[in-house]
Amino acid sequence: MIVEKIIERAMRKAQAAQAIMLTQETSEVNFENDRLKSAESSQRTQIDLKVIVNGKVGVSSTTDPNDVEGVVSRALEAAEFGSEAHFDLPDAQSLEPVKIFDPALLPLEKPEMIRMGQQMMDMIKSYNPEILAGAGVNKTVYKVAYANSKGANYTADHTEFNVGAGGALVRGTDILYAGHGIGQKKRAVDTEEIAAQAIEYFRLAETIVPIESGEMPVIFTPSGLIALLLSLGLAIDGKNVHLGASPLRDKLGQQIADPRLTLVDDPFVEFGPRTSAFDDEGTPRKVTPLIEKGVLRNFIYDLDTAGRAGVKPTGHGSSRRLTNLVINAGDTPYEQMLRDIPNGLLVHEYLGLGQGNPINGDFSVNVFLGYKIENGKLMGRVKDVMLAGNAFDALKNIAAMSKEREWVSGPFAWFSGLMPYVQVGKLSVTAK
Amino acid sequence: MQDRLTEALKAQDVEYADIRVEDTTNTWVNFRGPDLDTIGSARTVGGIVRALYKGGWGYATFNDLDDLPKRVREACETAKLVGRDTTYFAPAEPVVDVIPARLVKDFRQVPLAEKKATMEAYNRIVLGYHKSIQASSVRYADYFKTVHYANSEGTYIEEEIPDVNMIVAAIARDGDVVQTAFETGGGADGFQSVENFHEKAESAARKAVELLAAPPVAGGKYSVITNQVMTGVFTHEAFGHLSESDFVYENPRMQELMQLGKRFGGDGLNILDDGSRPGGLGTHRYDYEGTTTRKNYLIKDGILVGRLHSRETAAKMGEQITGNSRAVFFQHPPIVRMTNTYIDQGTAKFEDMVKGIELGVYAVNSIGGQTAMEMFTFSAAYGFMIRNGQIAELVRDVVLTGNVFDTLMNIDMIGNDLGWEPHGPGGCGKGGQHPLRVGLGGPHIRIQNCVVGGQQ
Numbered sequence: 001m002i003v004e005k006i007i008e009r010a011m012r013k014a015q016a017a018q019a020i021m022l023t024q025e026t027s028e029v030n031f032e033n034d035r036l037k038s039a040e041s042s043q044r045t046q047i048d049l050k051v052i053v054n055g056k057v058g059v060s061s062t063t064d065p066n067d068v069e070g071v072v073s074r075a076l077e078a079a080e081f082g083s084e085a086h087f088d089l090p091d092a093q094s095l096e097p098v099k100i101f102d103p104a105l106l107p108l109e110k111p112e113m114i115r116m117g118q119q120m121m122d123m124i125k126s127y128n129p130e131i132l133a134g135a136g137v138n139k140t141v142y143k144v145a146y147a148n149s150k151g152a153n154y155t156a157d158h159t160e161f162n163v164g165a166g167g168a169l170v171r172g173t174d175i176l177y178a179g180h181g182i183g184q185k186k187r188a189v190d191t192e193e194i195a196a197q198a199i200e201y202f203r204l205a206e207t208i209v210p211i212e213s214g215e216m217p218v219i220f221t222p223s224g225l226i227a228l229l230l231s232l233g234l235a236i237d238g239k240n241v242h243l244g245a246s247p248l249r250d251k252l253g254q255q256i257a258d259p260r261l262t263l264v265d266d267p268f269v270e271f272g273p274r275t276s277a278f279d280d281e282g283t284p285r286k287v288t289p290l291i292e293k294g295v296l297r298n299f300i301y302d303l304d305t306a307g308r309a310g311v312k313p314t315g316h317g318s319s320r321r322l323t324n325l326v327i328n329a330g331d332t333p334y335e336q337m338l339r340d341i342p343n344g345l346l347v348h349e350y351l352g353l354g355q356g357n358p359i360n361g362d363f364s365v366n367v368f369l370g371y372k373i374e375n376g377k378l379m380g381r382v383k384d385v386m387l388a389g390n391a392f393d394a395l396k397n398i399a400a401m402s403k404e405r406e407w408v409s410g411p412f413a414w415f416s417g418l419m420p421y422v423q424v425g426k427l428s429v430t431a432k
Numbered sequence: 433m434q435d436r437l438t439e440a441l442k443a444q445d446v447e448y449a450d451i452r453v454e455d456t457t458n459t460w461v462n463f464r465g466p467d468l469d470t471i472g473s474a475r476t477v478g479g480i481v482r483a484l485y486k487g488g489w490g491y492a493t494f495n496d497l498d499d500l501p502k503r504v505r506e507a508c509e510t511a512k513l514v515g516r517d518t519t520y521f522a523p524a525e526p527v528v529d530v531i532p533a534r535l536v537k538d539f540r541q542v543p544l545a546e547k548k549a550t551m552e553a554y555n556r557i558v559l560g561y562h563k564s565i566q567a568s569s570v571r572y573a574d575y576f577k578t579v580h581y582a583n584s585e586g587t588y589i590e591e592e593i594p595d596v597n598m599i600v601a602a603i604a605r606d607g608d609v610v611q612t613a614f615e616t617g618g619g620a621d622g623f624q625s626v627e628n629f630h631e632k633a634e635s636a637a638r639k640a641v642e643l644l645a646a647p648p649v650a651g652g653k654y655s656v657i658t659n660q661v662m663t664g665v666f667t668h669e670a671f672g673h674l675s676e677s678d679f680v681y682e683n684p685r686m687q688e689l690m691q692l693g694k695r696f697g698g699d700g701l702n703i704l705d706d707g708s709r710p711g712g713l714g715t716h717r718y719d720y721e722g723t724t725t726r727k728n729y730l731i732k733d734g735i736l737v738g739r740l741h742s743r744e745t746a747a748k749m750g751e752q753i754t755g756n757s758r759a760v761f762f763q764h765p766p767i768v769r770m771t772n773t774y775i776d777q778g779t780a781k782f783e784d785m786v787k788g789i790e791l792g793v794y795a796v797n798s799i800g801g802q803t804a805m806e807m808f809t810f811s812a813a814y815g816f817m818i819r820n821g822q823i824a825e826l827v828r829d830v831v832l833t834g835n836v837f838d839t840l841m842n843i844d845m846i847g848n849d850l851g852w853e854p855h856g857p858g859g860c861g862k863g864g865q866h867p868l869r870v871g872l873g874g875p876h877i878r879i880q881n882c883v884v885g886g887q888q
């Protein structure tokens with residue numbers, strides 16, 4: 001195996017080494033502007049090496065499996081001037097069994113993917129021929145091989161399937177985009193349901209309604225929760241905590257959200273979009289409770305940050321990326337949540353997310369897809385509206401959480417997870 | 433490589449095919465807080481074959497260069513699955529050209545130790561500036577990319593693309609208030625472009641500390657003046673993306689909206705995209721379809737006169753090719769992108785713009801922007817209130833938002849001071865392709881009735 005060969009070469013000079021190799025094949029079909037536009041086959045190889053020499057870290061990578069000498073010598077050079085290693089590589093450990101490979105995806109070929117895309121296109125066009133429809137189907141099969149100088153040696157075969165559909169509707173100077181997609185590690189997918197969900201977003205948005213500026217209750221859809229989760233994600237990043245940049249740095253064990261809220265990072269969801277058994281540092285993954293009944297339970301750490309902070313790595317990889325996020329279901333049926341609001345806003349997508357200082361929790365975003373709630377009903381889409389507030393204040397100010405939950409995943413999603421609709425007491429809405 | 437690509441293309445049996453192979457070496461040095469975060473280097477080799485058949489595209493991307501004719505055949509077969517209509521593809525003159533890099537101080541010869549020491553000095557300046565500096569982030573990156581491009585019409589272009597870039601950021605904290613400020617540097621001409629940055633490093637730290645005491649701007653409608661960088665971001669984000677004709681060419685309603693000859697602004701408004709401008713961040717001699725880059729007027733005297741094209745979109749719309757088919761990495765086919773986009777300078781003096789404003793906002797520099805067709809939103813790094821015709825107190829959280837068609841009409845003064853965003857990391861994102869190098873520029877401009885977001 002190439003990773004083992006690289007470790008062996010690197011260990012001639014290094015005291016520790018780890019190598020990870022990705023080999024990947026992807027097939028993809030894309031529909032754009034009402035027609036089949038392109039299809040693609042891609043082959044990918046990526047090798048990443050990390051070495052520790054005299055207590056210092058060096059990294060290097062290559063796309064060429066024949067470049068073993070090159071990648072090793074560049075990593076060794078980098079280690080001469082590298083950062084101090086605050087960690088040991090993990091020992092070989094037993095891994096949790098995970099469902100990440102669906103053999104049913106292997107025989108799936110482009111003509112069938114084209115047929116799936118066409119079916120979703122047809123549904124959207126038959127709902128409204130004015131919509132310029134698009135769709136995409138993407139199948140990926142990849143292998144990850146990890147080895148380190150402590151004898152850890154893992155491989156994992158993954159499949160991945162991304163399916164989405166949507167479109168643009170132009171009326172005068174108004175342009176409406178809507179779409180829906182899913183991403184998962186198995187083949188079984190309901191294309192009709194995906195197209196139906198995309199159509200539902202268009203249907204709700206058909207009418208444009210005015211809205212007055214002011215403070216009002218806001219319902220975040222499962223996708224819309226990113227406005228709050230973005231800040232939370234930055235604030236629980238162990239690196240931001242360690243550097244003192246996180247406003248939650250001294251809040252472990254404290255109430256930071258409404259007691260009804262529990263948020264867990266679960267890498268073992270069957271065929272989940274981000275399911276896997278080990279991360280790119282050879283750390284076995286595990287379920288990490290982030291918030292339990294409103295109480296902050298964990299930050300997430302990679303090897304190096306964990307070493308610097310004197311804690312254990314959490315298995316979220318060198319870039320500390322969350323896996324499948326799961327928020328518990330609430331006790332309010334979604335319909336009732338709506339019914340109880342005389343005047344409010346339901347938000348689904350934004351423009352300008354992450355600008356400003358998101359780690360503070362402050363957000364000020366343009367509502368790209370949002371609906372006005374009046375007397376318990378969705379009245380239509382709002383335009384030129386800014387939503388502003390603070391994510392951490394909002395988490396404390398949850399008014400209701402829906403019984404229903406939906407998966408957020410796939411090509412249009414900012415994160416992957418299973419989420420309810422969450423209603424926040426009051427937020428500032430500015431209409432133009 | 434020329435022979436290998438030309439030979440491989442003989443395997444094509446479609447209407448048009450091309451291959452682009454890229455070979456990149458890069459290094460990076462990142463400090464975060466007092467510690468070195470990462471240092472390393474990488475080599476990436478890979479390519480893409482595009483095949484066009486009956487209006488359908490087939491792509492094959494790969495890291496493994498061993499069997500190029502096989503990739504060509506793969507792309508052709510895929511194109512045949514897709515192609516069902518007529519091919520539109522504007523002709524371009526075949527060309528053979530080699531464009532070497534020109535470096536003053538070749539960063540490939542600079543040892544990692546020196547790159548590290550240079551960044552460490554800036555990092556120390558930031559961290560030592562003031563007790564309220566909580567953290568720092570100094571990120572250095574360089575790459576040397578060689579792009580080989582060949583197509584079935586006989587074109588072969590080989591271009592060396594060097595780049596050095598750096599961002600020095602300071603993070604200041606006071607209680608729960610955290611403020612970030614940064615300066616960027618770099619260039620296409622070598623390592624010297626990131627040397628002697630000490631004063632800029634200090635000014636980033638100073639700005640972060642000053643912003644701690646600055647109040648957030650109150651949301652509302654204002655007369656807004658944008659500085660050169662912010663004008664550039666506005667022009668690129670709000671208008672430029674609408675000029676990318678792939679949005680328009682298969683969409684009759686968008687064509688109506690972006691009809692040439694339509695008035696978009698006052699007589700003094702001129703917006704251009706110029707991929708041939710010397711020294712620009714988005715400058716290249718050719719795009720990734722072998723088209724020569726050129727200066728393209730998008731808006732002339734307030735009237736929409738042009739848009740940006742690939743060879744496909746130009747043919748579909750019956751317009752001239754513009755040289756705007758670009759891609760970030762070899763994994764991506766080229767799509768219609770901007771190069772160096774700017775509002776041309778006018779005649780107004782900055783003092784005169786401020787003078788006429790009773791209550792307004794001066795938005796300075798940019799920390800990001802986003803658009804969805806006619807809606808845009810972008811954040812200034814910081815701003816100043818304008819009160820009674822004078823620049824007043826520093827404010828933070830300045831987010832401009834609105835409808836581009838209204839906003840362009842609402843520009844009532846255009847400055848005489850064209851400037852460009854300094855070199856740095858980052859770039860434009862579109863269709864999953866990020867970051868593409870683009871130049872952003874313009875003079876100071878004044879916009880009436882502009883919505884500034886914020887808590888009320």
Ligand SMILES: [Zn+2]
Nearest residue numbers: 668669860861
């Ligand atoms: Zn852009």
